[in-house]
Amino acid sequence: MKLLVTGGAGYVGSVTSRLLLDAGHEVVVLDSLRTGFREAVAPDATFVQADIADAGQVLTPDAGFDAVLHFAGLIAAGESMAKPELYWHENVVKSLALLDAIRAAKVPRVIFSSTAAVYGNPVELPITESAIKAPTSTYGSTKLTFDLALTSEAFAHNLAAVSLRYFNVAGAYIAEGHEIGERHDPETHLIPITLQVAAGKREKLQLFGDDYPTVDGTCVRDYIHVEDLARAHLLALDATVAGEHRIYNLGNGNGFSNRQVVEAAREVTGAEIPVEIAARRDGDPATLVASSDRAREDLGWTPRKNTLHDMIGDAWTFYRKHVA
Numbered sequence: 001m002k003l004l005v006t007g008g009a010g011y012v013g014s015v016t017s018r019l020l021l022d023a024g025h026e027v028v029v030l031d032s033l034r035t036g037f038r039e040a041v042a043p044d045a046t047f048v049q050a051d052i053a054d055a056g057q058v059l060t061p062d063a064g065f066d067a068v069l070h071f072a073g074l075i076a077a078g079e080s081m082a083k084p085e086l087y088w089h090e091n092v093v094k095s096l097a098l099l100d101a102i103r104a105a106k107v108p109r110v111i112f113s114s115t116a117a118v119y120g121n122p123v124e125l126p127i128t129e130s131a132i133k134a135p136t137s138t139y140g141s142t143k144l145t146f147d148l149a150l151t152s153e154a155f156a157h158n159l160a161a162v163s164l165r166y167f168n169v170a171g172a173y174i175a176e177g178h179e180i181g182e183r184h185d186p187e188t189h190l191i192p193i194t195l196q197v198a199a200g201k202r203e204k205l206q207l208f209g210d211d212y213p214t215v216d217g218t219c220v221r222d223y224i225h226v227e228d229l230a231r232a233h234l235l236a237l238d239a240t241v242a243g244e245h246r247i248y249n250l251g252n253g254n255g256f257s258n259r260q261v262v263e264a265a266r267e268v269t270g271a272e273i274p275v276e277i278a279a280r281r282d283g284d285p286a287t288l289v290a291s292s293d294r295a296r297e298d299l300g301w302t303p304r305k306n307t308l309h310d311m312i313g314d315a316w317t318f319y320r321k322h323v324a
Ligand SMILES: NC(=O)c1ccc[n+]([C@@H]2O[C@H](COP(=O)([O-])OP(=O)(O)OC[C@H]3O[C@@H](n4cnc5c(N)ncnc54)[C@H](O)[C@@H]3O)[C@@H](O)[C@H]2O)c1
Pocket: 006, 007, 008, 009, 010, 011, 012, 013, 030, 031, 032, 033, 034, 035, 036, 037, 050, 051, 052, 053, 070, 071, 072, 073, 074, 075, 090, 094, 113, 114, 115, 116, 143, 165, 166, 167, 168, 169, 170, 183, 184
């Protein structure tokens, strides 16, 4: 297929581009480089530095794209609470402009990077796709809004749409000749921050709260290896159906506590990783764990790298060579 990958200079988009190219697809990456890196773009992809709001310049009716994989966007929940107008504009207004371009060019399929943040505080665990959607951040609200836009677009205009709701993405793609990983600035994700402490770039790791009703009092989250996540996009491409918007949670179904993450990082890196317990943060649920049964059944997807050692080991390999 001929594919447009928005955000292909970012973490998840660059790993997925690699797998798409290796599967024989033709990939055009469209990325503004606002938070991404030119060197993360797969060398055998065509690169267009542009904003998704201007995607119509690439998505022309005669360009012949078979699908758009839409990763581009802003991703920091905390920042989205301080600058909501920025998130509504970047994640919703610009994504709707992209959708206009997709419609005008008659691209038949879209795969969208949605998020666990659309659910907010869970009423039941594990979280299924039909759980109540009550985002607790503007970031989550913007992603849910575009999910809803895809639903109506699919019904009205026969688009084949899939939203993949990622839980906490971790790890790096480490293969012969390829090392592709996570570089967010500022970093807000637990595993890379833990590795910054292991590498001596931060003095200590702050954990927010140790009195939650969990195995050791710290918050529990569902981590998914970026390679497993990227693979799900290839399966989703094959599973799209015209006129339908399919939605899949992607997590590994196992929750790990913050302390378990730190313990595994100590084992992988051999570093001490000092920890300081800080006050709980507003809006942090005790436990977020996905049910990915629908993805397993419909897509035949199974996470293969589902231990903390798999994820932190690959993240550390990438971090030491490319970030530290
Ligand atoms: N990383 C996670 O844990 C996680 C979890 C759930 C959902 N997601 C979703 O996955 C997607 C990718 O996340 P990531 O971690 O790879 O983020 P990232 O910041 O590494 O990548 C995003 C990419 O999009 C580009 N971009 C941003 N705005 C753009 C615009 N207007 N036009 C063109 N390019 C633009 C950036 O330059 C960057 O390369 C996001 O949509 C995010 O909401 C990520």
